[in-house]
Amino acid sequence: MxxxxxxxxxxxxxxxxxxxxxxxxxxxxxxxxxxxxxxxxxxxxxxxxxxxxxxxxxxxxxxxxxxxxxxxxxxxxxxxxxxxxxxxxxxxxxxxxxxxxxxxxxxxxxxxxxxxNPHDAVVLHPSNAGKTLDTLPEKSVIGTSSLRRAAQLKKRFPHLEFKDIRGNLNTRLKKLDEKDDFAAIILAAAGLKRMGWENRISMILEPEDCMYAVxxxxxxxxxxxxxxxxxxxxxxxxxxxxxxxxxxxxxxxxxxxxxxxxxxxxxxxxxxxxxxxxxxxxxxxxxxxxxxxxxxxxxxxxxxxxxxxxxxxxxxxxxxxxxxxxxxxxxxxxxxxxxxxxxxxxxxxxxxxxxxxxxx
Structure with a gap:
């Protein structure tokens, strides 16, 4: 009532x-x-x-x-x-x-x-299992919708390319897994953890590589x-x-x-x-x-x-x-x-x- x-x-x-x-x-x-x-x-x-x-x-x-x-x-x-x-x-x-x-x-x-955990996480395409951002091949495409992430990572990993990826967490992971458009995507570690998907985290980006959003x-x-x-x-x-x-x-x-x-x-x-x-x-x-x-x-x-x-x-x-x-x-x-x-x-x-x- x-x-x-x-x-x-x-x-x-x-x-x-x-x-x-x-x-x-x-x-x-x-x-x-x-x-x-x-x-x-x-x-x-x-x-x-x-x-x-x-x-x-x-x-x-x-x-x-x-x-x-x-x-x-x-x-x-x-x-x-x-x-x-x-x-x-x-x-x-x-x-x-x-x-x-x-x-x-x-x-x-x-x-x-x-x-x-406020840090960003790298989620690699299944074909890149075991690699890091450092060891990905030249011109590998990394998906992120964040200017903050792209700006920091372009400076830190100049051999990589960055492209926008949109959608919720499920959508972005699906785009990564089911196509070959991205070698990896960058997501907030917190979201992956809350969803129970910590096993998808390939590496956590420390502040020296990428500081987080406010x-x-x-x-x-x-x-x-x-x-x-x-x-x-x-x-x-x-x-x-x-x-x-x-x-x-x-x-x-x-x-x-x-x-x-x-x-x-x-x-x-x-x-x-x-x-x-x-x-x-x-x-x-x-x-x-x-x-x-x-x-x-x-x-x-x-x-x-x-x-x-x-x-x-x-x-x-x-x-x-x-x-x-x-x-x-x-x-x-x-x-x-x-x-x-x-x-x-x-x-x-x-x-x-x-x-x-x-x-x-």
């Missing part, structure tokens, strides 16, 4: 419970990710009734154009956010890397779950900022280290004004209350690049504890139960690293990359 913007259900004993509707993309990976979040919520709140609502997004429908060419900031999120705005769903599960650094008004990321490997739960009860409910899913790493990464990308149409890459870690952020920008062919590392303390500073509103959003993330000073330090780190690269000429590299990509 419906009452106002919310949906309720009555059990056999007459007890009425609110139905929490979870929005997701229709792809198999998206459903696996959403089911994992639903399972965690069900475990924490056994009396809550959950309903999953799956839908297709622009990025799922346009499969004959490179992601970087579509020119749409919210490729995999727009339809889901429309449903959230219309109260057709109460929360949405995303891959965090799909979420722009500026969310539409009224929305917030209420949870960032513990990060899976937010890669982390799941985000987007909610309406005004729904304090839903925000409170999902907030227990936050993983502190992942939240701080991703706030730094998103602040870095936002300050650079980057997106999927320019090659920007990151690498973060938390060690002994220190947050380390490495960030880089690349030309499309990887010949030009700027890369720097900075760190900051995320430990308590007694003087700053009372100064900040812990309900504040930081690059779209609301994490009220995490120390505000740690979140602020992470956000500052991202901004300062971006400014360092901008002062060294990052804007020029990214502007040219954007223009060349638009002209392709």
């Amino acid at each position: 419906e009452e106002g913007p919310y949906k309720y259900i009555r059990d056999g004993n007459g007890k009425v419970s609110r139905v929490i509707r979870i929005g997701t993309r229709k792809s198999q990976l998206a459903r696996v990710q959403t089911d994992s979040v639903a399972d965690k919520l069900k475990e924490l709140y056994p009396d809550v009734y959950l309903e999953i609502v799956a839908m297709s997004t622009i990025g799922d429908k346009i499969l004959d154009t490179a992601l970087s060419k579509i020119g749409e900031k919210s490729l995999f999120t727009k339809e889901l956010e429309n449903a959230l705005e219309k109260n057709e769903v109460d929360l949405v599960v995303h891959s965090l890397k799909d979420l722009p650094t500026s969310l539409p008004a009224g929305f917030t990321i209420g949870a960032v779950l513990k990060r899976e 937010g890669q490997g982390a799941l985000a739960v987007e909610v309406r900022a005004r729904d304090v009860d839903i925000l409170e409910m999902v907030s227990v899913l936050h993983d502190p280290d992942t939240v701080l790493r991703c706030i730094a990464e998103r602040a870095f990308l936002k300050q650079l004004e980057g997106g999927c149409s320019v090659p920007v890459a990151v690498h973060t870690k938390v060690t002994d209350s220190q947050l380390y952020l490495t960030g880089a920008v690349y030309s499309l062919d990887g010949s030009e690049s700027l890369k720097e590392t900075m760190q900051t303390s995320i430990a308590a500073d007694e003087q700053s504890v009372e100064k900040v509103d812990e309900r504040a959003q930081r690059v779209g993330v609301t994490a009220a139960k995490l120390p505000a000073y740690s979140q602020d330090a992470a956000e500052r780190l991202g901004i300062e690293l971006a400014n360092l690269l901008l002062n060294k000429g990052a804007k020029e590299i990214l502007t040219v990359a954007r223009q060349l990509n638009d002209a392709r």
